Amino acid sequence: MNSVTGGLSRRLYGPRGWAILALCGIAIFVVMPLLNLAVPAESPFHVSAYWVTLFGKIMCYAIVAVALDLVWGYAGILSLGHGLFFALGGYAFGMYLMRQIGSDGQYRQPMPDFMVFLDWKEFPWQWWNSDSFWWCAMLVIVVPGLLAFVFGYFAFRSRVKGVYLSIITQALTFAAMLLFFRNATGFGGNNGFTDFRRILDIPIATPQTRMALFAFTGATLIATLLLARWLTTSRFGRVLAAIRDAEQRVMFCGYDTVHYKLFVWTLSAVICGIAGALYVPQVGIINPGEMSPANSIEIAIWVAVGGRGTLIGPILGAGLVNGAKSFFTQAFPEYWLYALGLIFILVTLFLPQGVMGLLKKKQ
Amino acid sequence: MKGPPLAAPSYMRTLLFGLWLAASSAFALDAATIDKLAFGDGDEKIAAIAALVAEGDPAAAALLQAAADGELQTSGKRVLIVKGEEGVDAATGAKVSPLPADREDVILNNRVRRELGGAVAALKLISPDSAARLAAAKELSGNADAAMLPLIKKALARETDTEVKQLLELTQATLELKTGTRESRLGAVRTLGLSTNPNTKMLLLGLLEKSKEGSFTEPDEDIRIEAQKSLRALEGRLAWGERAGVLFTSVSLGSILLLAALGLAITYGLMGVINMAHGELIMVGAYTTYVVQNLFRRTAFFDWYPLAAVPAAFLVAALVGMALERLVIRWLYGRPLETLLATWGISLMLIQTVRTIFGAANVQVENPSFMSGGIELFTGVVMPWSRIYIIAFAAFVLFLMYVLLNKTRLGLYVRGVTQNREMASCVGVPTARVDTWAFGLGSGIAGLAGCALSQIDNVGPNLGQSYIVDSFMVVVLGGVGQLAGTVYAALGLGFANKLLEAWQGAVLAKIAVLVFIIFFIQKRPQGMFALKGRALDS
Numbered sequence: 001m002n003s004v005t006g007g008l009s010r011r012l013y014g015p016r017g018w019a020i021l022a023l024c025g026i027a028i029f030v031v032m033p034l035l036n037l038a039v040p041a042e043s044p045f046h047v048s049a050y051w052v053t054l055f056g057k058i059m060c061y062a063i064v065a066v067a068l069d070l071v072w073g074y075a076g077i078l079s080l081g082h083g084l085f086f087a088l089g090g091y092a093f094g095m096y097l098m099r100q101i102g103s104d105g106q107y108r109q110p111m112p113d114f115m116v117f118l119d120w121k122e123f124p125w126q127w128w129n130s131d132s133f134w135w136c137a138m139l140v141i142v143v144p145g146l147l148a149f150v151f152g153y154f155a156f157r158s159r160v161k162g163v164y165l166s167i168i169t170q171a172l173t174f175a176a177m178l179l180f181f182r183n184a185t186g187f188g189g190n191n192g193f194t195d196f197r198r199i200l201d202i203p204i205a206t207p208q209t210r211m212a213l214f215a216f217t218g219a220t221l222i223a224t225l226l227l228a229r230w231l232t233t234s235r236f237g238r239v240l241a242a243i244r245d246a247e248q249r250v251m252f253c254g255y256d257t258v259h260y261k262l263f264v265w266t267l268s269a270v271i272c273g274i275a276g277a278l279y280v281p282q283v284g285i286i287n288p289g290e291m292s293p294a295n296s297i298e299i300a301i302w303v304a305v306g307g308r309g310t311l312i313g314p315i316l317g318a319g320l321v322n323g324a325k326s327f328f329t330q331a332f333p334e335y336w337l338y339a340l341g342l343i344f345i346l347v348t349l350f351l352p353q354g355v356m357g358l359l360k361k362k363q
Numbered sequence: 364m365k366g367p368p369l370a371a372p373s374y375m376r377t378l379l380f381g382l383w384l385a386a387s388s389a390f391a392l393d394a395a396t397i398d399k400l401a402f403g404d405g406d407e408k409i410a411a412i413a414a415l416v417a418e419g420d421p422a423a424a425a426l427l428q429a430a431a432d433g434e435l436q437t438s439g440k441r442v443l444i445v446k447g448e449e450g451v452d453a454a455t456g457a458k459v460s461p462l463p464a465d466r467e468d469v470i471l472n473n474r475v476r477r478e479l480g481g482a483v484a485a486l487k488l489i490s491p492d493s494a495a496r497l498a499a500a501k502e503l504s505g506n507a508d509a510a511m512l513p514l515i516k517k518a519l520a521r522e523t524d525t526e527v528k529q530l531l532e533l534t535q536a537t538l539e540l541k542t543g544t545r546e547s548r549l550g551a552v553r554t555l556g557l558s559t560n561p562n563t564k565m566l567l568l569g570l571l572e573k574s575k576e577g578s579f580t581e582p583d584e585d586i587r588i589e590a591q592k593s594l595r596a597l598e599g600r601l602a603w604g605e606r607a608g609v610l611f612t613s614v615s616l617g618s619i620l621l622l623a624a625l626g627l628a629i630t631y632g633l634m635g636v637i638n639m640a641h642g643e644l645i646m647v648g649a650y651t652t653y654v655v656q657n658l659f660r661r662t663a664f665f666d667w668y669p670l671a672a673v674p675a676a677f678l679v680a681a682l683v684g685m686a687l688e689r690l691v692i693r694w695l696y697g698r699p700l701e702t703l704l705a706t707w708g709i710s711l712m713l714i715q716t717v718r719t720i721f722g723a724a725n726v727q728v729e730n731p732s733f734m735s736g737g738i739e740l741f742t743g744v745v746m747p748w749s750r751i752y753i754i755a756f757a758a759f760v761l762f763l764m765y766v767l768l769n770k771t772r773l774g775l776y777v778r779g780v781t782q783n784r785e786m787a788s789c790v791g792v793p794t795a796r797v798d799t800w801a802f803g804l805g806s807g808i809a810g811l812a813g814c815a816l817s818q819i820d821n822v823g824p825n826l827g828q829s830y831i832v833d834s835f836m837v838v839v840l841g842g843v844g845q846l847a848g849t850v851y852a853a854l855g856l857g858f859a860n861k862l863l864e865a866w867q868g869a870v871l872a873k874i875a876v877l878v879f880i881i882f883f884i885q886k887r888p889q890g891m892f893a894l895k896g897r898a899l900d901s
Contacts, residue, residue: 078700151881158885163637163699167835168881174832175877178870293832297639297707304704337715344708348701349694 012229021222028218033211049210056214056282058322059221063275065302065314066224067268072300073309074232075264076244077161081169082272083296084176085144089273090286091180092143094193095127096136097204097281101197113195114188124186133200140277141270148269149262156258156265161247170293177291192287199281210282217278221315224271228311231264240264241309301340304347307354316355394454397426401435401442401453401469408475416482417513424486426453430469431479438463485511488518493527500530512538533558537566549589556593564601567594608744609861615750617857618757619819621850622812623830624837625757625764628849629805630684631838633781634798636692637703640710641834642827644806647683648676648813649822650717653726666731669814676814677807683713684806688799696798710827718824725823734818749818756815760808765846767804777801836880842890851891 013021032055035047064086071077098112105113111120129135151172155165183189196204203209231237242250243257251257280286289295298321306317321343328336351357393414400411415423429435429444435453436445442453443466450459471479487499496518503511515535522528536551543551552570555563570581570590581587623645630638638644652672659668687709695702730749737747768774776797779787788794813826820826837856841848856876863872884890 078703154882154885158888160884160888163703164839164884164888166700166703167637167839168884171832171836171877171881175874175881178874178877182870294828297704300704301708334715334719337711337718341708341710341712341715344711345691345705348698348705348708349691352701 008230011233012226021225025218025222028222029215032214036211037207049207052207052210052214053282054326056210056217057279058319059214059217060275060279060282061299061302061322062315062318063217063221063224063278064272064299065306065318066221066228066311067271067275068299069303069306069308069311069314070228070231070271071265071268072303073311073314074237074240074244075261076247077261077265078163078166078300079169079265079268080166080293080296080300081173082268082299083293084169084173084291085148085269085272086276086279086299087176087180087286087288087290088144088147089140089276090280090290091187091193091276092139092273093136093277094196094280094286095130095139095187096133097196097199098193099127099131100199100201101195104197105195112188112193114183114191118183126186137277140273144273144276145266145270148266152262152265153258156261170296173291173296174293177288177293180288180291188287190287192285192289193280194285194287196281196284204281204284213278213282217282220274220278225311225315231267232311236260236263298340301344301347303354305343305351305354307356310354310356313354313356320355397442397453398440400426400430401437405472405475408471409478412475412478412482416485416511421489422456424483424489427479427482427486429453430471431476431483433468435469436466437469438466442469481511485514488514488531493524496522496524496527497530500527500534503531503534512542529557533563537563540566540570545583545586548583548586552586552589552593556596558597558600564594564597567597604744609865611744611746611750613858613861614754614854615857616861617854618754619812619816620833620837620856621853622753622757622760622815623809624834624841624849624853625760625846626805626808626812627834627838628841628846629764629777629808630802631835632841632843632845632849633777634801634805635699635843636696636802637699637706638692638805639703639707639831640687640713640827641805641809642829642831643710643713644680644684644809644827645813645816645830646717646822646824646827647713648680648810649728649817649820649826650721650726650813651676651679651810652814652817653721653728653822656728666733669731672814673811676810678810680810680813681803681807684809685799685803687806688802692802693795693798710831714824714827721824723824725821728817728822730818747819753815753819756811760811761846761850764808768846773797773800773804777804832877836877838890839884840880840890842892845892848890848892 009018032047032052035045036049036052039046041048064082068079068082071079101112103110105116107113107116109116111123115123123130151169155168160168179185180187180192181190187193198204199209199213232240239250239255239260243255243260247257276286276290302317302321303314304317305321306313306315308314321340324339324343325336328339347354353360396411396414399407400415403411412427415427426435426444429446434445436443436450441459441463443450443459443462444453445462445466448462450462451457452459484499484502487495488503490496490499503515512535515531515538519528519531519535522531532554536554539547539551540555552567555567567590571579571587571594572581573579579587581590623642626644627638627641630636630641652669652675655672655675656668659665659671687706691705691709692702695705734749734752737745738751739745768777776787776792777800779792780794780797780801784794787797812830816822816826816830833856837849837852840856841850841852859876859879860872863875866872867875
């Protein structure tokens with residue numbers, strides 16, 4: 001038994017890799033909580049709530065980037081609709097958070113504010129059982145997973161691939177965005193969900209809750225990375241890479257490529273949904289803007305900046321691009337689109353392997 | 364309210380009838396009527412107004428207009444129309460100068476004012492200007508008063524314009540229905556059946572209504588049967604009007620989609636380049652139109668600015684496109700996914716550039732005067748000229764593109780390079796240059812689309828983003844590699860969108876169409892009109 005787990009750990013990362021991972025773990029689970037909660041606010045070493053939220057948000061994005069790298073970097077499927085799965089997870093968990101507000105909303109009614117505003121007397125069917133944490137947690141996984149499964153089944157079975165697939169995933173998220181913008185869809189229309197108060201009956205805005213969410217997001221990120229690494233270094237992962245490089249040869253070798261693609265596609269969507277569910281309580285808002293095609297394309301650029309097919313790279317990429325975004329939107333808001341546009345162009349022209357490719361070249 | 368409500372109209376009617384007889388027998392304006400208008404109490408004033416209307420005389424029209432404009436004054440027993448420093452006697456029409464000093468304004472309360480407004484409109488019916496008559500007839504068709512019936516009859520007798528005549532006949536029928544004899548009411552119901560006005564439907568439905576006890580509010584069965592017939596005829600005609608309206612808006616939307624997608628049919632359909640900045644090239648065309656329009660604004664040739672804007676939009680967008688091809692896209696041929704990302708980056712930079720130059724708010728592009736207004740097919744179904752011109756423009760661009768691709772050397776080269784790049788290169792086609800030209804052509808057509816869209820849509824930095832998904836859907840649905848597919852797909856999507864919209868609303872229609880396309884692609888991954896081949900991978 002010992003040798004098996006030992007073999008597995010050796011397969012995933014070398015000693016240096018594990019050491020770096022352990023360092024990251026210490027930073028997330030020990031250093032950040034200490035600096036945020038234990039160090040007094042006057043101290044120069046204190047990490048403010050702003051930074052905790054920002055890092056938490058970026059870690060959510062990093063989870064999405066790893067999920068997209070699984071399908072794009074390893075199976076060659078570029079999805080321009082991963083923002084949809086992310087938002088669906090966010091909405092599913094957001095329903096629970098909305099119910100947790102209870103009667104503390106602006107209208108002091110047991111229904112969420114937007115329903116009171118629309119003069120709805122009872123919850124629509126989508127909200128059935130939404131006051132249960134476990135039900136909503138299950139929806140976070142099932143809704144994006146099911147949508148991805150159904151969409152993927154039809155798309156991969158008819159051998160839709162390459163740019164065609166990218167474009168119709170974009171159409172999918174665009175259609176969903178239009179749907180969620182409607183008030184009648186029952187998810188708050190334009191404004192979406194916001195103004196959360198509690199999670200699991202604990203006030204959501206306290207430093208302790210924020211840190212707990214942060215740590216949980218960090219744990220999810222590390223778990224996602226390990227899972228993805230395990231998957232891609234397995235036999236399954238090698239078949240995926242073969243599909244990416246020459247799908248027809250794999251088919252003629254007797255593999256049913258649809259199953260492989262469908263599995264990794266659905267898994268990727270589920271991971272995105274979980275990331276969305278972690279994102280909403282930390283950022284405090286979810287609205288249909290998250291489903292806009294532009295958001296989904298940005299996910300692809302995180303992966304491209306970091307380096308496709310490296311898993312670590314997309315995490316770096318999500319951090320770099322979003323760090324730059326936070327910096328620019330504060331310092332020079334009018335130049336951010338130029339910077340982002342340039343990142344898109346320069347990375348595709350000069351850095352096809354991303355930052356990881358640069359690092360590898362150095363070695 | 365004094366007395367039972369029904370008594371007043373019947374009393375008024377006899378009174379009016381008498382007044383009308385008295386008035387029409389007089390040659391000029393009746394002095395007694397004018398006195399009543401000037402000195403009488405509210406009811407008398409209204410009666411006087413009705414009498415003047417019934418007279419249908421230009422002098423009466425002038426008098427009422429003066430009263431409505433507050434130019435009616437009294438001096439002792441005389442009634443004067445005072446315009447500035449000049450005055451005329453209302454009864455005789457003689458000039459009064461100098462103006463007497465003891466003038467007083469005629470006081471009109473709101474009720475009288477309302478009557479006066481209707482009366483002035485009614486008297487426009489006898490104006491010699493047919494456009495004024497048409498306007499008056501239109502205003503009356505909604506809210507005519509029974510007292511105006513004699514005037515309408517009079518106006519009808521000498522009306523020559525068929526459009527005005529139709530409107531008046533309808534108004535007359537509406538009034539007859541309320542007040543006339545059995546025969547005239549039957550005739551009125553029949554006339555109403557010839558209407559195209561949706562309001563008439565309510566009127567006819569009112570005749571067929573049942574009261575709470577289950578008896579008909581209209582006691583005469585013949586009239587009910589006749590009303591039923593007229594209603595059926597009217598509904599049929601209204602349905603046709605609605606269908607014509609949907610047909611027009613569908614073709615209009617289809618032509619817009621076609622314009623937006625035609626450029627993409629070249630860059631994506633023929634060259635295989637995923638240009639996510641296509642929408643922004645449309646935006647560039649629209650902003651070019653805006654700039655050209657501003658240059659023409661102060662000149663007398665403002666209406667001619669599209670003549671300059673169309674080539675300018677084409678050239679600017681084409682140059683931007685060719686620069687993009689040279690600088691970025693050229694290095695990414697054969698890597699479609701990377702092209703997609705890089706061109707998305709370009710689109711972001713173009714959006715920000717436009718925001719920096721023109722600001723984030725929408726800019727105003729004014730239509731030239733020949734493009735404003737429209738043709739009214741039926742009441743409520745208007746075909747705006749701007750949309751008609753855009754349909755024609757789309758057809759024109761399509762024709763131009765067809766000629767360019769099939770009858771010119773550049774078109775030959777483009778098709779050659781598309782079909783077999785190596786072979787074309789071997790026989791001496793400068794493939795790299797052809798790529799640039801073809802990309803420039805596609806971009807230029809996007810610019811033309813922007814020029815057209817600026818006439819009907821908001822021009823702002825996000826213009827392109829709203830068309831990019833749609834135009835890709837058109838090309839994907841139509842199939843890559845030929846124009847016919849693009850045309851059918853654009854028109855098909857236009858129809859599907861508008862038909863569903865009439866049924867379920869705009870947003871759900873759009874969602875349904877997108878979902879339909881997603882499923883369609885599953886069934887026919889190569890689009891409607893795929894080039895046939897046996898390759899496993901395309």
